[in-house]
Amino acid sequence: MSFPEQSIPQHSSEAGVNKDMEAVAALERDAQLMLRVREGDEVSFALLLERHRAPVVNFLHRMVQNRAVSEELAQEVFLRVYRSRETYEATAKFTTWLFRIATHLALNWIRDGKKERRNESLSEELIEGAERQVADRQPSVEQTMIHEVRLREIRKAIEALPEKQRAAVLMHKYQGLDYSQIAGALSCTESAVKSVLFRAYETLRSRLAHLA
């Protein structure tokens, strides 16, 4: 079996297109692509992977704060999507389903107590961050250090949140999922999501007030 290695052609959005309509169209495209995967279309799976690879990896990265583990879990997410292709039905939004899988894998990994890798990953991330700073030609070492300190505080604040609050915030802030999608991913009601998010942001406001 071979998968084509090609990227999705980048289309610029037309002027005046409603953002909501674009989002709905994207969700419908995902469902259509997955239905084609169900029919054995490998190109469609490659397109879905291209579209969702980075968001899933980034979400898992922020959840488990370990790059290697996040990619491993992300691979597991797409593997399960592929395994389930024959029984896929577009009853829920594809993104919701995808992040439900990702969330549960992340929560299971966290609860399995594999926290010993986190200490390694923190320094690894700081080194990567510093390298990015150099690559971006940041003007001074002092600014880089300040940036890294702030980043460390933000990451600690996120890590300190209970896992489901953390997942809800990451999906809301970084993935742009709406309340119903987050509810679907967390298997709860929208009102529960709003309550969880409000508490999480309240905690973050308190923890990060000194950085403001």
Added chain:
Amino acid sequence: MDCIKNNKQGAEILMDYCAGTADPAVGAEIDAHIKVCAECRTMVEAQSAVWEMLDAWTPAEVSRDFDSRLYARVAGEQAGPAWRGWWSRMIEPATPHARWKPMVSLAVAGAIVSMALIVRMPEQQGTVAQKSTTQATEQGKSGQPASTPEEIDLQQVQQALDDLDVVSPLSQAPANQTAASRL
């Protein structure tokens, strides 16, 4: 417009406004309100500050060999015996669950159903005659059959347990979190 903290949907309004996803009309109301309400302005500024701080956490790039490794795993599965794929789907469903949750949910649901049955059974055994008399009396009075006992909606029980788990999880937050910020 009411103050955010007095508004029933205040939490949602605050989050949507700071995320830039609020309805334009609502956004305009908030813009006008925070000009005159210091407390709401402080809350909005704090939430906006958090929102901007979170923007600083930019992700690293995905490894270049991510796709090739994934395809290798897929190919490896397909190359294996058919039963292995079937077994994988059985023990690792597409949507994994927290391993302990179904046990707790089933145990609680089972307990509720058992209690309901236990409560109902003695009544049924000891008061069958009484119930028949009562029903006959009620039917005689209203001309309609007596209502049936309330049935337990297990789906509602499961959803309530799911919401409870999300809002007040059994798993504990890390020790350095204050009690006020715990769920």
